[in-house]
Structure formats: C-alpha cells, structure tokens
Amino acid sequence: MKTHSRLPSPRPARQRGFSLIEVMVAVIIIAVGMLGIAKMQALGLSTTESSGTRSLVAIEAASLAASMHTNRDYWVLGPPPASFTVAVATTGPGTTSVTITDPTNVLNAAPTCGTTTACTTGNASQIAAYDVQQWGAALAQVVPAALATITCNNANPGVPLSCTIQIQWAENVTSTSNTVAATSSGANVLNSPVYTLYVEP
Numbered sequence: 001m002k003t004h005s006r007l008p009s010p011r012p013a014r015q016r017g018f019s020l021i022e023v024m025v026a027v028i029i030i031a032v033g034m035l036g037i038a039k040m041q042a043l044g045l046s047t048t049e050s051s052g053t054r055s056l057v058a059i060e061a062a063s064l065a066a067s068m069h070t071n072r073d074y075w076v077l078g079p080p081p082a083s084f085t086v087a088v089a090t091t092g093p094g095t096t097s098v099t100i101t102d103p104t105n106v107l108n109a110a111p112t113c114g115t116t117t118a119c120t121t122g123n124a125s126q127i128a129a130y131d132v133q134q135w136g137a138a139l140a141q142v143v144p145a146a147l148a149t150i151t152c153n154n155a156n157p158g159v160p161l162s163c164t165i166q167i168q169w170a171e172n173v174t175s176t177s178n179t180v181a182a183t184s185s186g187a188n189v190l191n192s193p194v195y196t197l198y199v200e201p
Helices: 020-070 122-143 176-184
Strands: 084-092 097-102 144-151 165-170 194-199
Touching: 020 122, 020 144, 020 165, 020 194, 084 122, 097 122, 122 144
Parallel strands: none
Antiparallel strands: 084 097, 084 144, 144 165, 165 194
C-alpha cells in the first residue's frame, strides 16, 4: 500500500509596504525641491523689482533729455554749466529731499515758475531751473536715494553740444545670492547700478 506524503502548501507572498526609511527619504527629497522652488521664486521677484526700477530710471533720464531738447535756448546757447549734480535722499518716512549743486547758481536758484506764476517770457534760464528742479522731484518718486550727474562739453567752442546724464542709485538687495555677490564686489555694482544717457540738445 502506497502512502502519499503531503508536501506543505506554499505560503502566500506577504505584501510589502513602504518602510519608514523610504518614506523619510522621499520627504527629504520633496523638502529640498520645495526649498529650491521657493528660492527661485524669491530671486525672480527680486530681479523683477530691480528691472522695473531700471526701466523707471531710464524713463526719467529720457524726460530730462526731452526738456533739454525743448529749451535749446539755454542748453545750446546758454551755455549751461559744464557739470552739475542732482542728489536725492530720504529724510524721513515718505519724505525726500532734492539738492542741486550748480557752480553757476542758475539751476539751483529759487524757482520762479509755479502753478500761479509763469516763467518770464524768453528767460531760458528760469525755464531750465524749473525743469531741473521738477525733474529732481520726479526722480525722488522713483528712487529714494540717487545721484544724477549731468556733464556738458560747453568748453569746446565750435563743437556741437552734447551732454551726458548719469544716474546712480541705491538698490535694495533682497536675495541671499545677490547679497553675497554684492558684498564680495569691491565696487558694489549690484547695490549701486549706474544708467548713462548721451544727449545732443
């Protein structure tokens, strides 16, 4: 009589789940990715703000150039000062000051043009002083800390007049990478950008 030995039936395969280590690795990878995205977004916002300020500064420089073209009697026949500066500084919350340094004391004179008083007809220097002072106030609305240097080649008779409008301003550095780069730079180029415009009134 034959006896049949019974083989043990195979055990069903156990379903394996994620171990705690695998879950922790996945969380770390996701966290690093989210931090990278947050840093990229902060850098993008900082770059957008910086480029917006640069565009506004370029518009203000073009505005002064337009005033020079309009008042050719002063800027071409004047002649204007060889160089003068317009400094903008913050004096308090929401208040700024504009300081015009002009060796001829024409552009920094007390304004005689206003909403109730018109400039004297044919007095190009009064119009130029009014234009420069109003331009300085407009520049203060764009950048609260700036220094504009306007240089003209009026010392060369017979040479067509040309002027250079150079605006340097202080920029807020918000991102960490920009801060490190600006600190390592001797000239602080990222903190104090310069915009230059050449004009022939």
